[in-house]
Amino acid sequence: MTLLRSDGVWLNEPKRWTAEDDRLQVVTDKGTDFWRETHYGFYRDSGHFLGFPTGEAFTASLRVQGDFQTLYDQAGIMVRIDARHWVKAGIELSDGRAMLASVLTDGRSDWATAPYEHDAGDFWVRATVADGVLRLQVSADGKTWPLMRLAPFPAASSYLVGPMACTPERAGLEVVFSNFRLTPPLGKDLHDMS
Structure with a gap:
């Protein structure tokens, strides 16, 4: 699997990006975000x-x-059905530190955060969707995958999944995505961290 697959579709293609081998490098545009309504009252799908x-x-x-x-700098993985049904998960800068963050949107967005105790500049993230359930995992080494979040998620016949990056407060976050894998659901026990 590679990020150079021909079936990848950009939503809000950044002005600056390059792809080579298994690496996608993105530089974020100014004022980019995904959010729907909760607390702030606005919609962003940029x-x-x-x-x-x-x-x-x-x-x-x-x-x-x-x-x-910078506040709200973020990058990770997104699973998307449409503009009203999606999840994004990864690292987001908040309250002066890198946080594990996920936003689950089913009409309106929620936001869950927790301190990340490893190197936020280099991490792995995994999303599994099956039978109306979303399982998010994060890894510091690509080998051990503790649970980040378990939640109901809308069932659909198909989804879009892949790398996501946003900078609501600025432009210029440089992110490199690599080691992309898309497989049938792993089907592992909830506490199996492999």
Whole structure:
């Protein structure tokens, strides 16, 4: 699997990006974000997302390397049905530190964060969708995958999944995505971290 697959579709293609071998390098545009309504009352669907089509059940993972510096700088993985039904998950800078962050949107967005105790500049993230359930995992080494979030997620016959990056407060976050894998759902026990 590679980020150079011909079936990838950009949503809000960044002005600056390059792809070579298994690496996608993105530099974010100014004021980019994904958010719907909750607390802030606005809708934003301007973040950068390179989506690859899936069937009704899958596991997707990728490596993310970035230099998060400014409030709300973020990068990771997105699973998307449409503008009202999606999830984004990865690292987001908040309250002066890098946080594990996920936003699950089913009409309106929520936001869940937790401190990330490893190198936020180099991490892996995994999303599994099957039978109306979303499982998010994060890894510091690509080998051990503790649970980040488990939640209901709308069932669909197909999804788009792939790398996502946003900078609501600035432009210029450089992110390298690599090691993209898209497979049938792993089907592992909830506490199996492999």
